Amino acid sequence: MLKQIATNVYYMPHYAETDRPALGLICGENFSLAIDAGNSPAHATDFLDLAENMDITPIKLAVITHWHWDHIFGMKTVGRLTISHQDTKRQLEYLKTLKWDDASLDKRVENGEEIAFCRDMMKREMPVRDYLELQAPDITFQDTMQIDLGGITCVMEHVGGEHARDSSIVYIPEEKVMFLGDCIYQDFYSGEWSYDLKELQILLEKIKKYDVRYYVLGHQSPKSYDELWHFLDELLDVGEIVGDETSPEKAVERFQLTRKIEPTKDQLEFIGNFVAGNQKK
Incomplete structure (x- = not known):
């Protein structure tokens, strides 16, 4: 079924x-x-x-x-x-x-x-x-x-x-x-x-x-509205923190300074995704 x-x-x-x-x-x-x-x-x-x-x-x-x-x-x-x-x-x-x-x-x-x-x-x-x-x-x-x-x-x-x-x-x-x-x-x-x-x-x-x-x-x-947008809002927020940074190390530093915490495994993946996107421009 x-x-x-x-x-x-x-x-x-x-x-x-x-x-x-x-x-x-x-x-x-x-x-x-x-x-x-x-x-x-x-x-x-x-x-x-x-x-x-x-x-x-x-x-x-x-x-x-x-x-x-x-x-x-x-x-x-x-x-x-x-x-x-x-x-x-x-x-x-x-x-x-x-x-x-x-x-x-x-x-x-x-x-x-x-x-x-x-x-x-x-x-x-x-x-x-x-x-x-x-x-x-x-x-x-x-x-x-x-x-x-x-x-x-x-x-x-x-x-x-x-x-x-x-x-x-x-x-x-x-x-x-x-x-x-x-x-x-x-x-x-x-x-x-x-x-x-x-x-x-x-x-x-x-x-x-x-x-x-x-x-x-x-x-x-499948995700409920709240479940999906909790994930997507976090993804967008990490992207905004990374900005136009093309250095993975500097992007992580930006995250640490902004959030005052160490990034989680998922957040590190998001950071890497946006850095890679900036490198392709």
């Missing part, structure tokens, strides 16, 4: 061992909608099998939050009409031209086009990928799109962010639940994992305007 977070909203939890993200299911009176397609045909099949055992309306659509492999490799298996931001489709059209066998993956890591973490997780989730078939979304939107499932509405908005510029959120106003995908996570495709403070502030302003009780994140357990 999928886990229920609201009357008409369910999710399949993330699984870190093979980097499976959380998948969503929104159930209306007329039809249901899936959020993201999984990181493999097996992941998609597991999700569909669980959904088929539930007393819900048929799944007719799937929304893709962004282009990264772990959210799109199961699209062919999901087998429904898919919706995404227009930039997500452009990225998937390119991914369709690539080969996914071990040698091709290894070469892209060597060339800097792929990162080792994603390659290793692909191999762990799908030992054989020679015949992996990808597909592009059927329907795209530019800024926002709204779908009535019958008594339940899904609002999609392109919010961008450093993790993936094409990222979109899915908001269910009747349930006050938002699926964030991976949009609040760091940039990890260009060197050290990093945040840019201004980019993060712009992203979080887009998210905060919605009335939300629960957030479903791609690779963490």
Whole structure:
């Protein structure tokens, strides 16, 4: 059984061992909608099998939050009409031209086009990928799109962010639940994992305007409004302390002088993320 977070909203939890993200299911009176397609045909099949055992309306659509492999490799298996931001489709059209066998993956890591973490997780989730078939979304939107499932509405908005510029959120106003995908996570495709403070502030302003009780994140357990914003407010505050500093040591000194305490392990990670972002400018 999928886990229920609201009357008409369910999710399949993330699984870190093979980097499976959380998948969503929104159930209306007329039809249901899936959020993201999984990181493999097996992941998609597991999700569909669980959904088929539930007393819900048929799944007719799937929304893709962004282009990264772990959210799109199961699209062919999901087998429904898919919706995404227009930039997500452009990225998937390119991914369709690539080969996914071990040698091709290894070469892209060597060339800097792929990162080792994603390659290793692909191999762990799908030992054989020679015949992996990808597909592009059927329907795209530019800024926002709204779908009535019958008594339940899904609002999609392109919010961008450093993790993936094409990222979109899915908001269910009747349930006050938002699926964030991976949009609040760091940039990890260009060197050290990093945040840019201004980019993060712009992203979080887009998210905060919605009335939300629960957030479903791609690779963490769902968070209440208070839980998530306690984390994000701390992240922003650390970013403001770091400012434009490009030296890790000086950034830590700034934190110590401002807070009058030693940074925790998490705070050190935040400091490192913002320093790395400043170094990339």
